[in-house]
Amino acid sequence: MRGIQLSLNQTQKPRLERALERLESLSSKSNPNASVTVADTIPVNYEDGVLKGHGTSELDGQVVATLCGVVERVNKLVYVRALRARYKPEVGDIIVGRVMEVAPKRWRLEINFSQDAVLMLSSMNLPDGVQRRRTAVDELNMRTIFEENDVICAEVRGFQHDGSLHLQARSQKYGKLERGQLLTISPYLVKRRKQHFHHLEQYGIDLVLGCNGFIWVGEHVEAKDDMVEDQANKSEQQNSKSTSSPNLEEQEQTYTPLEIRQNICRTANAVRVLSNLGFNITVEAIMETVNLSSTLNLDIHEMLGAEFCVLTAEREAERRSMLTKRKG
């Protein structure tokens, strides 16, 4: 069984166990016996006709799971929702990825999928914001937009007929992510929602919950409508780098205040704790965790300790039982 890899002391251990047991008792009511393992037969009503979805196959006329997960039924469709697995892209998903390669007219991104995703140069809004045909010059300048190891936020455009996954970034909100931390968690912990971009104003940070389990916590950047200016800044920056005599103003711009950096770390650690415990990652949960750590006056590094982990679990148990009570 999956253990939580922390050294717990004698009192923490039973507390964590109790909290987890509470969670179990809360959930078992809502979803009994739906979990299957590989090769388990899934009971279905054949008379109604069955559509076999993901994670199922047929063996001797029976529907059999090919994954470990939870059986879901939507009308006639029966599928197994895998829990721990790589990312399964769906069109429109907002994802965070990392550039692995700059190839002709495209970037290849690692997005925790079974292959690298492709972001075509043509699927990008150009920095000048003008809709036009991409020229050979644009192609040569691709690295000025994204280069290797850049972290990018984009949207799933769809599969091409050759089976490759294509992305697009045709909006101001997509693009390169800077001055922050990238966290990778298991994708099943991120639920698809309307909003995946979050500006946490009180901390001055941006939070991007990529559907692929890549989570970005970074300094807030105002989405600038004036891309030209941004671009100008950029080129200036680059110029300044090359001249290696940065002026004060630019330093001011690249400098992230300590407080914000601490906020980034605190938020990132909140994500780490939640994902370690296997709890759903939502803005609310993250914020609550961050708040909890603040109210306890914990140092950022203490959030990764055993005590905070147990506290988070206990609070989650408390929260969910409140929810159920309210519902009941």
Added chain:
Amino acid sequence: MLQSKSFVRKTKGGKVLKVVREHYLRDDIYCGASFCKACDSSTARLSSTAATILIVDTNVVLNQIDLLENPAIDDVVVLSVVLEEVKNKNLGVYNRVRALCSNSMRKFFVFSNEYHKDTYVKAMAGESPNDRNDRGNGGSAIRVAAQWYQNHLGQGTHVLLITNDKENKRKATEEGIFAETVESYVKSLGLPGLLDLLVHPSSEDVGMEDVEDLRPLKRKVIYTEHKPMSEITSGLHRGIYHQGKLRVNRYNPFEAYVGSESIGDEIIVYGRANMNRAFDGDIVAVELLPQDQRHEKSLSIADEEDEEEEDVHLAPSSADAAPRVTNLVQGSAGDINPLSSRPSGRVVGIIKRNWHSYCGSLEPMPMPAGNGGVAHALFVSKDRRIPKIRIQTRQLGNLLDKRIIVAVDSWDCLSRYPSGHYVRTIGEIGDRDTESEVVLIENDIDARPFSSQVLACLPPLPWSVSSPDLANPIRQDLRHLCVFSVDPPDIADVTNFVHPGTPLDDEAAQRGTSVYLVERRIDMLPKPLTEDICSLRADVERLAFSVIWEMTPEAEIISTRYTKSVIKSCAALSYVEAQARMDDSRLMDQVTTDLRNMNALAKMMRLRRIARGALTLASAEVKFQIDTETHDPLDIGMYQIREANQMVEELMLAANVSVAEKILKHFPLCSLLRRHPSPTKEILEPLLRTAAAVGIDLDVTSSKALADSLDRAVGDDPYFNKLIRILVTRCMTQAVYFCSGDLSPPEFFHYGLAAALYTHFTSPIRRYADVIVHRLLAASLGIYKLPDIFQDRAQLTSISDNLNYRHRNAQMASRASVELHTVIYFRKRPTDTEARIVKIRSNGFIVFVPKYGIEGPVYLMARGEKGGGEWLVDEQQQKVKKIDGSISYGVLQTVRIHMEVVEPQPNRPKLQLTLDQGHVA
């Protein structure tokens, strides 16, 4: 099926290696008491009424195994920890305990305390298994188990720990366990006979003084102390000592040989002092004696020899059964000792004892005052290689005229003889049944009836060939052919009934061969097989394994075919009948003509074989006529060999050779073959001297040369040639079975038959080797798969070793049985007869009596006086002369002798040969 209750890791610190083993503790190990309600009683062994349950410790098992084997001791729990220790210390005793535990008649139960969750005793940190065993010997594990039994079975049962270890007993009592020593327990049983079975620990030597008083000996150090093991090991390492198995000369117990690999030669050990308490079969460490001491030593033992006396015995049939060349006589005669180059040595330590129990009788002695008391007696083994053994007994009067079995316990350097204890009585001395049993025991022959498991493997009776047998495609139907059998075998398909791995097969493998005694036969396979199902009787359908040759009229084999078959014998003839038919010219029926044709072919084959250099040897086999009622011998005669015998022999040889070729071709590494090593120069030496003395030159360079020179050796009387052949025969070593993977092809040679390959195929009913060969042959034909054991060469080798051992024993037993019956025969019939001198001795000569096949000494002068008196011995010329020259005897000369059974000591009858001086032929 509970997998593991909990487990503990057992760490064993070896050299640098750390070994971690799992050790599963269980809760499904049962107590073995059939009245126990908590446990599964399906495997229970302890009796339902057992009021007392004994738990024995290691030393009790090791030392008192004879007591445990007595049926009076029962309801014993043997702990696995005890078994393990016993196994490490003495495998022989271990096997005996195991036999007891698996004997359904006895109530011995093995309790795996090591694996029981409540009785497991954890090893202390840093403790090696040996330490643990030593501690276990004291018995914390044993006590824990005893405690568990007591608690488990409740107060209704008395759990008694039997230990001779004081410390252990004290601790047990402290822990509230009932504990007793063996002696006190046996006393409490009130069976005085059992006390004789007890081994008395050598530490309390009080009783032994008495026996020393009985003999005119001072209590002094008689033997040198054995060197400690560490010194022996280092000595062996440095090459000062040599390790080997001590073999005592069967005919001279004061001479022993140690085959040493480090020297590559045999080391001779003369005298009890040099043998230093070693027994036959012990693995010993020997120190070589300096050259000058050897001679001296050999002289000094001569006086010890006074109790030594040569018996009349059966003429040996091979070198293995013959006396070893002894150079004692030559040594004392002061001649140049031709064998003095042989190293001689002295035993300095015994690496492994080969003690077991021995058959024999007590030396006659006066009854001590008061019959009920403890008496000390000397036991004389039937096996002359074994020294006398001192025992204590409370039933001396009973035992004096009995054959008994005695086991050896110890031999310290202060005592002249080892001490032992009485095991059981066989019967009255001289009684034929008793003596026959002695013969069987001496030769390790299992004559017990077959167990029910073995008998369960037999096909149901009455048995007949069934239709599936006939329908089986591997079996050829030969019923339409005229098939007949002459004496022992056509070759029945025994392996059709004896399947590998069955109890029947195991039993047969263990017995190895049927044993033929004069008055009875001990079968290798149960009677229904031997006498019915696998007996190819006339006019009955039987399954056989056939070798079919196609031959030219010149007896050249054109083709050979092997097949399982169904036959219907039209006649089962004995040798005599077959011979009579062939000789009777009036008979012209099919069987008789077939016989004659076959005989013609066999004769040609025989000639060819002889031309190849096969030896025509002769044996001095005798045949008894037995009274059907009393089983007493009525007459003895030499075994007559007819043409029919030779014919069957010839065909059997051919079949065996054909089969040997076939199986070796298919299974070059795991065939069972039979080889006959060429005799060595050394063995032939005395024969050549004897022959030279009578003017015959034997050429022994090859079997062919020998065969030719034997043909030339014709004396003035008709028996001369046969006598020479008999003498040659006894120089030959025995042929032996071996596994073809163990030797290289040139070593496969069979000297006597002059065959490159040979095996035994023709008598599966009475020889296990043939059973194996049948299986090999069937596998080579693709009829059956080869059983597992053939994959395992080591196991195959051990099987062939066992077969050799069993065969040798069977022969020794037959001979012993014949000797026994010879004595019985002559008991009432003092006889005068003709004999031939085969060897001249310093005080007489050895004669061979052709008519009765026996051999024995004829003394010309009283014991002790050598070369004195009126006789002059010339050993070089092999002649004895009377001083006045009136009479002289030479080797191979015919003499008249008188045979008579005398009883020099009560109950010890022996056959005596004396010269009938009036009649020198």
Added chain:
Amino acid sequence: MEYVSPEGLRLDGRRPMEMRQLRAEIGAVAKADGSAVFEMGNTKVIAAVYGPREVQNRSQQMNDQALVRCEYSMANFSTGDRRRKPKGDRRSTEISLVIRQSMEACILTHLMPRSQIDIFVQVLQADGGTRSACINAATLALADAGIPMRDLVTSCSAGYLNTTPLLDLNYVEDSAGGPDVTVGILSKLDNVTLLQMDAKLPMDTFENVMQLAIEGCKAVANYIREVLQENTKQLEYRRGV
């Protein structure tokens, strides 16, 4: 040497048809997509699965199925004597291949074209039956990685000593030199995916031994199922809705 006492107990106290204690833990390697530790008595193996992911060497990429790779190694401290073993020796290569082939038999590779799945197994403690333990660990790790599979491959060995078929040989029994039959099966489909023996054994004995090994595989499969089921449940309830 007596490997089964007349009382029917083996050297470590098991009966001939009993397996050693099984223990499994999922998620031993945090960075891997799937991972597991599997123990059969004192044999302990760790497995990590990466993928399906972009194929590292483009030339190996297959357009209709995933590429499965496997690397087996033995930790230097896995045996009593600490010998530094060269990597990629014949034995390791062979076992790597054996595990890869067993796993390929159950992974639905056609569902993940143009990708690569890496399986790393390392023996942490060796006490006989390492290749069975490796396969079992790899199966668990694959299931943990959410890789679609036909069925669970499980493996177990059985041997034949003292004319008794013995299930799940430990090191002492394994080094007795008797035959050692390693079997891998797809328990639900009742297919044999692996069958290895480097000794001779008569056909009917072999069948018994193999049958015993199959029973062992089934027991392992049941255990692995339990573990996976429990793991899935935990993941699901912890996540919350």
